[in-house]
Amino acid sequence: MTTEVSVRHRQGSFIIEADLRLEGLVTALSGPSGAGKTSLLNIIAGLVRPDEGRVVFNGEVWCDTSAGVFVPAHKRRIGYVFQEGRLFPHFNVRRNLMYGRWFRKAREGRIAPQEVIELLGIGHLLERRPGNLSGGEAQRVAIGRALISDPDLLLMDEPLASLDAAxxxxxxxxxxxxxxxxxxxxxxxxxxREEIExxxxxxxxxxxxKVIGKI
Amino acid sequence: MTFTDAEITAILLSLRIALVATLASIPFAIAVAWLLARRDFWGKAVLNGLVHLPLVLPPVVTGYLLLITFGRRGPVGEMLEACCGVVLSFRWTGAALAAAIMAFPLTVRAIRLSMEAVDPRTEAAASTLGASGFLVFLTITLPLSIPGILAGAILGFAKALGEFGATITFVSNIPGETQTIASAIYGYTQSPGGEAGTWRLMIVSIVIAMIALLLSELCARRISRRGLDL
Structure with missing residues (x-):
């Protein structure tokens, strides 16, 4: 699996410039806050259209500004876990988890909802509403929701940053x-550092x- | 308190006009509110102005504009009659159109405010889960705006019920066809000995308005207590 990102994008007062080929199973995007990490993730997700450049996932062109190609986020088959969860307040946990399955056909032998629910230990929360969840519970549900949508690529934006150390x-x-x-x-x-390692x-x-290092 | 037949007719007709005006305009109000809340396009300021125009124009001007547009000799009125046999001027359907147009800015405003309160980041999250723009609207934006839609509908209904100036200009004051509570009260005030009738219809207006307000309060409270069960 490879993700190629080669973009230039003006974001407020600075310019994001990246030319990357990501091949790891889990690639960490690290750096101080305001470095453009989230913006880069949003460009990969299709939530932000870059000024110039290309995003190619496994040979599939998701964005190519010179050719006028832009695949919108909902057609990219990604899962995105946001820093603040962003659960749907009007659905219970079960509906939140299954939301992605309304739009994407699940593929045989891949991600089974029941298994994700067990691995995340959220089986007892299914009938609850997001408003009644603790921060940690909400974030586990958000991770489950992204996984159960059966994505090809999982994007996680500081999923633990809003939580305390415990x-x-x-x-x-x-x-x-x-x-x-x-x-x-x-x-x-x-x-x-600890999460990344x-x-x-x-x-x-x-x-x-700017990209200042890649290991 | 006993009502005359003409008064009962006017009350029922008013309710029918206001109900039809509200139900028919809600889908358009939702669409316009969404455009104003979520889209940037050329001519947005013009659309916004057009929607709000009935709020600031003298109602008699709105009524007269309706008459020259939807009247039997008006461009749209003539077309409607030729193609579908629909006549609006001096009919109760015309009164419903006038009421809908006068209530439209209030309905749109309430819906727009509640749509603007829906976090666009929640909508973005839905799109990353595979929902296209329209499905995001249908499953996220619309259900989260239901309190505003209800508030807008009830506000619009109350406004439609009380509409007078544009209605009487466009469809006149014909008992049994276009005479609403408001125009019947106006009729009473213009004739000697109409005080008793004026009072009866005034009380009816106040009662209907109070019921509408209580209903909207009840809906709002129910939604905030239980959340939207979908």
């Missing part, structure tokens, strides 16, 4: 388990919109 320590092993079980290519934005096998460091 919650982070509780959820991190769940993410590891999911990685080892489903082998889903993942781009993981974080500035936390445990999860990633490829690390890209950004600063002020």
């Amino acid at each position: 919650r982070r320590a509780e959820i991190l092993p769940h993410i590891e388990k999911l990685r080892d079980r489903f082998h889903l290519p993942t781009i993981y934005v974080s500035h936390m 445990r999860l990633a096998n490829e690390i890209v460091t950004l600063d002020a919109g």
Whole structure:
């Protein structure tokens, strides 16, 4: 699985410039806040259209500004876990988890909802509403929702940043388990050293919109 | 308190006109509110102005514009009669059109405000899960705006019920066809000995308006307590 990103995009006061070929199972995008990590993730997701450049996933052109190609986010078959969860407040947990399945046909032998629910330990929350969940519970549901939509590429934007240290320590092993079980290519934005070292096998460091290192 | 037959006719006709005006305009109000809340396009300011025009124009001007557009000799009126046999001027359907247009800005405003309160980031999350723009609207934006849609509908209904100036200009004050509560009250005030009738219809207006307000309050409270069960 490869993700090629070669873009130039003006974002407020600075310019994001990246030319990357990501091949790891879990690639960490790291760097100080304001470095352009989330913007780059949004460009890969199709939530932001770059000023110039290309995004190619496994040979599939998702964006090519010179050829006028832009595949919208809902056709990219991605899963996106946002920093703030963004659960749907008017649906219960079960409906939130199954939301992606309304639009994408599940593929045989891939991700079974029941297994994701068990791995994340959220079976007892299914009838609850997002408003009645703790921060850690909401974030586990958000991870489950992205996975159950059966994506080809998982994007995670500091999924643990809004939680305290105890919650982070509780959820991190769940993410590891999911990685080892489903082998889903993942781009993981974080500035936390510990998360990156445990999860990633490829690390890209950004600063002020530029790539300053890749291991 | 006993009503005359003409008064009962006027009350029922008013309710029918306001109900038809509200139900028929809701889909358009939702569409316009969504455009104004979520889209940028050329001519947005013009659309916004057009929608709000009936709020600031003298109602008699709106009524007269309706008459020259939808009247039997008006361009749209003539076309409607020729193609579908629909006549609006001096008919109750015309009164419903006038009421709908006068209520439209209020309905759109309430719906637009509640749509603007829906977090666009929640909509973006839905699109990453595979929902196209229209399905995001249908499954996220629309259900989260239901309180505003209800509020807008009830506000519009109340406005439609009380509409007077544009209605009487466009469709006149014909008992049994276009005479609403408001125009019947006006008729009473213009004739000697009409005080008793004026009072009866005034009380009816106040009662209907109170019921509408209580209903909207009840809906709002129910939604905030239970959330939307979908």
